[in-house]
Amino acid sequence: MERVPLTSAAVVAAAAGLADEAGFEAVTLSAVARRLKVQAPSLYSHVKDREALLDGVAALALADLSQRIATAIAGRAGRDALDGFATAHREFAREAPGRWQSLQRRAGDTVVRSDAARRIVVLNKAVLRGYPIPEDQHVHAVRLLGATINGYLALERIGGFDHSHPSPDVSWRKTVQALDVLLTAWPADPGDPS
Amino acid sequence: MERVPLTSAAVVAAAAGLADEAGFEAVTLSAVARRLKVQAPSLYSHVKDREALLDGVAALALADLSQRIATAIAGRAGRDALDGFATAHREFAREAPGRWQSLQRRAGDTVVRSDAARRIVVLNKAVLRGYPIPEDQHVHAVRLLGATINGYLALERIGGFDHSHPSPDVSWRKTVQALDVLLTAWPADPGDPS
DNA sequence: ACTCCCAACCTATACCCATTAGGCATCTAC
DNA sequence: GTAGATGCCTAATGGGTATAGGTTGGGAGT
Numbered sequence: 001m002e003r004v005p006l007t008s009a010a011v012v013a014a015a016a017g018l019a020d021e022a023g024f025e026a027v028t029l030s031a032v033a034r035r036l037k038v039q040a041p042s043l044y045s046h047v048k049d050r051e052a053l054l055d056g057v058a059a060l061a062l063a064d065l066s067q068r069i070a071t072a073i074a075g076r077a078g079r080d081a082l083d084g085f086a087t088a089h090r091e092f093a094r095e096a097p098g099r100w101q102s103l104q105r106r107a108g109d110t111v112v113r114s115d116a117a118r119r120i121v122v123l124n125k126a127v128l129r130g131y132p133i134p135e136d137q138h139v140h141a142v143r144l145l146g147a148t149i150n151g152y153l154a155l156e157r158i159g160g161f162d163h164s165h166p167s168p169d170v171s172w173r174k175t176v177q178a179l180d181v182l183l184t185a186w187p188a189d190p191g192d193p194s
Numbered sequence: 195m196e197r198v199p200l201t202s203a204a205v206v207a208a209a210a211g212l213a214d215e216a217g218f219e220a221v222t223l224s225a226v227a228r229r230l231k232v233q234a235p236s237l238y239s240h241v242k243d244r245e246a247l248l249d250g251v252a253a254l255a256l257a258d259l260s261q262r263i264a265t266a267i268a269g270r271a272g273r274d275a276l277d278g279f280a281t282a283h284r285e286f287a288r289e290a291p292g293r294w295q296s297l298q299r300r301a302g303d304t305v306v307r308s309d310a311a312r313r314i315v316v317l318n319k320a321v322l323r324g325y326p327i328p329e330d331q332h333v334h335a336v337r338l339l340g341a342t343i344n345g346y347l348a349l350e351r352i353g354g355f356d357h358s359h360p361s362p363d364v365s366w367r368k369t370v371q372a373l374d375v376l377l378t379a380w381p382a383d384p385g386d387p388s
Numbered sequence: 389a390c391t392c393c394c395a396a397c398c399t400a401t402a403c404c405c406a407t408t409a410g411g412c413a414t415c416t417a418c
Numbered sequence: 419g420t421a422g423a424t425g426c427c428t429a430a431t432g433g434g435t436a437t438a439g440g441t442t443g444g445g446a447g448t
Binding site for chain 2: 106137139142149155159166168171174177187
């Protein structure tokens with residue numbers, strides 16, 4: 001069995017794969033080392049510590065997500081773009097649950113300053129492009145979008161919808177519809193007649 | 195220093211206190227044992243395992259949250275009730291961050307079947323009472339409410355809003371306003387003219 | 389009062405984890 | 419050839435979870 005030399009990228013990729021298969025909390029240096037058939041201390045040649053490893057997974061995740069979103073909203077505007085955006089998020093959470101979960105923690109500096117993070121910001125604004133939202137309201141709209149979508153996926157993941165009917169798919173469609181309604185008629189600030 | 199006899203409730207309360215002070219992830223049997231000045235194995239007389247301990251914290255949290263919500267929406271309807279509801283959530287997340295976090299994981303059976311969980315369901319429906327939402331849409335509205343509010347608090351907690359302006363307080367008010375707009379004019383199903 | 393049983397604490401242990409320190413082998417540059 | 423850097427290893431430390439077995443004190447029964 002030929003052993004491939006380790007690299008930082010290979011270590012992070014192994015961690016990401018493990019996250020998706022066994023859950024984010026199962027990503028330990030020990031588990032990743034076993035997966036790569038080395039001893040755990042050997043990983044410190046490639047990652048600073050466990051925190052840095054998890055940040056590496058998060059950076060991978062963000063890159064993947066931003067790519068999915070870019071593809072999903074390309075050439076689309078308004079409700080179509082919103083649908084694509086929301087669907088990209090949900091499919092990412094489904095297909096790469098461990099990577100999705102890596103994004104639910106406070107991001108380290110390397111993640112915050114990554115190209116993928118910047119791309120996500122751009123894509124968030126792009127979704128709003130087809131809606132009549134004042135520029136000064138964009139940050140609120142982006143935050144509301146992110147909160148609602150991510151919040152929905154988080155509750156779904158922990159079984160928050162398991163104890164009521166109908167299936168989360170139905171409520172998801174209604175949720176995206178509601179977001180479209182909101183973005184289409186963004187509420188004015190109280191006391192602002194426009 | 196007189197040592198008070200341990201009880202299951204005391205162990206869970208100590209864990210909850212530790213969660214709020216040091217973070218949910220800091221709640222280990224070892225740390226709780228130190229807090230109570232006993233050895234970790236002694237806790238097994240009172241809790242089955244770590245998972246059960248964490249479920250105990252979640253049950254405490256849910257009871258606290260449901261009480262806060264009940265107080266905040268009592269005698270209120272429509273937008274007032276929604277404001278109280280949302281504020282109760284956010285203040286809970288602020289004042290008891292570790293307990294809040296205990297609710298972000300899949301709940302064990304004891305939590306799902308608790309009185310507090312049932313109370314939360316009732317209170318969720320009570321918030322909708324002042325809004326013209328068809329009965330068959332209540333589950334969607336409750337899920338959207340929970341997703342948006344919880345999602346907002348989660349993103350806020352992990353610093354998701356730290357890299358943009360203005361302060362999350364402003365976006366929070368807009369978010370609650372948006373929820374009110376939605377609940378006031380709940381979007382009809384596509385193809386449903388009413 | 390005495391005895392027995394049970395509950396609640398303890399220590400010891402096994403196994404897991406993260407991380408550091410030091411060793412060894414290989415490769416590269418001088 | 420030699421020295422230094424790199425990348426792996428083992429050993430060790432200190433933290434965690436959970437089980438097994440021991441001790442002590444309290445309560446109940448005779």
